[in-house]
Amino acid sequence: MVFSTLFFVFLFFVLSYAAQAVFPDNRRKNIVLLASSLIFYAWGGPLLVLLLLFMTFVCWGGALLIGGTGDRSRRRLYMTLTAVIVLGLIGFFKYTGFLVSTFNGLFGAAVPVPDITLPIGISFYTFQLLSYVIDVYRGDVGPQKRFMLLLLYASLFHQCIAGPIVRYRDVELEIEGRRPLEAEISRGITRFSVGLCKKALLANAMAVVADSLLPCAVSAEYGTAAELAARLSGTSAVAVLFGGLAYMFQIYLDFSAYSDMAIGMGLMIGFHYKENFNYPYTALSVTDFWRRWHISLSSFFRDYVYIPLGGNRCPVPRQILNLFVVWFLTGLWHGASWNYILWGLYFFVFLVLEKFVFRWSAEPRTAAGSVLRGIYTLTVVYFSWMLFRFEDFSLLTTALRSLFCLNGNPFSDAVGLLTVKNNIFIIILAGLATLPVVPAVNSLLDRVPDVRAARAARAVLSVSAPVVCLGVSLLMLIGDSYNPFLYFQF
Secondary structure (H helix, E strand, O other): OOOOOHHHHHHHHHHHHHHHOOOHHHHHHHHHHHHHHHHHHOOOOOHHHHHHHHHHHHHHHHHHHHHHHOOOHHHHHHHHHHHHHHHHHHHHHHHHHHHHHHHHHHHHOOOOOOOOOOOOOHHHHHHHHHHHHHHHHOOOOOOOOHHHHHHHHEEEEEEOOOOOOHHHHHHHHHHOOOOOOOHHHHHHHHHHHHHHHHHHHHHHHHHHHHHHHHHOOOOOOOHHHHHHHHHEEEHHHHHHHHHHHHHHHHHHHHHHHHHHHHHHHHHHHOOOOOOOOOOOOOOOHHHHHHHHHHHHHHHHHHHHHHHHHOOOOOOOOHHHHHHHHHHHHHHHHHHOOOOHHHHHHHHHHHHHHHHHHHHHOOOOOOOHHHHHHHHHHHHHHHHHHHHHHHHEEEEEEEHHHHHHOOOOOOOHHHHHHHHHHHHHHHHHHHHOOOHOOHHHHHHHOOOOHHHHHHHHHHHHHHHHHHHHHHHHHHHHOOOOOOOOOHOOOO
């Protein structure tokens, strides 16, 4: 089940919140919320709930053992054993097929590749549970004695399958003591509505354009890899360029929309999830980009991998090794394929260059410098998404050659130009949605001399925005069967 469906918005979502509203106390609200979350997760595969239950039980028991002893060596042993079990499970489900395929490729073997179903959201809830166990080990939080409450934290349907990665310490007090305020409920409704509209109107439209101009996988239209490669080799440079741009917009709008909806739903019942995106396409360096993109993941690797390895407190060679480990793992986290690993290492190269070679200051000194650095960052990010899109390296090479007209393909053609022209309005709208337009409008309202006029404008926007967004989303979702969500595969 995904958020951007009529069934979720107008049935599951409404029933879940209505059921919680019946009860005045958080204890019974939590029972309803846990039941809703388990039903939501079971929708994608009932048996996979057993894995979520088992991993939560392991972390619950491990944290109790850690918290129950003052012996440092025992605490470390319990933490290590818990992490090994949890990481072993995600390794089995997510990476077994990849490892077997890699082994066969390296040694010419013919070991059967197991067909293992990837549990939805396993990468997200695994990291949440790991952060909880490590924080208990560090003494940042106490162990949760009630298994049901830890299971609620791990399975919250707002964010368990696609983030943001919520740390237990950030919601520990809210699990039992939350008190949603009227203003926050209003903000939550608006945030959810905007996220739903962003997904239904913009992300899905960009998916159609990207798949039309830059197909990346065998489909009903392209029955073999050879047919797909032939199509890409003859695609015009303009089509590849705009196909890559559409995918660049799609992946941001898709993922940030899901985070918006999760944050909004949390606010409606008193949970405060941290922001996961901060207009990353306005970044002026790759370093800045990763401070703005998927913030919960980058901060996880910073706090639980990079800093424990020594972070910046080591000699330069060791710092580079630490960065290598972090970005290798970042790529591997995204998927069991070499293109994701190379995608992570691609960013590693630019981050090392910025840190030790370019040595840029946080902000450029001139407007021209800001523009140039913005163009540089967007160019690096654009090609990173090309690498991210194609799991088949031969198809990636073919697409990149077509981008520079190296396949004997035309610079432009009628089909590509027509597709771009027919979608130019939605492409421009999607581009604007990646920019901080809303903060700019709020800043403009702050400068209105008449305070009452500014308040009135904000009141009108606060009431009309969710209504308009829900209405537009409803129109887009009715009868629209093309509703992909990229991060379900991670």
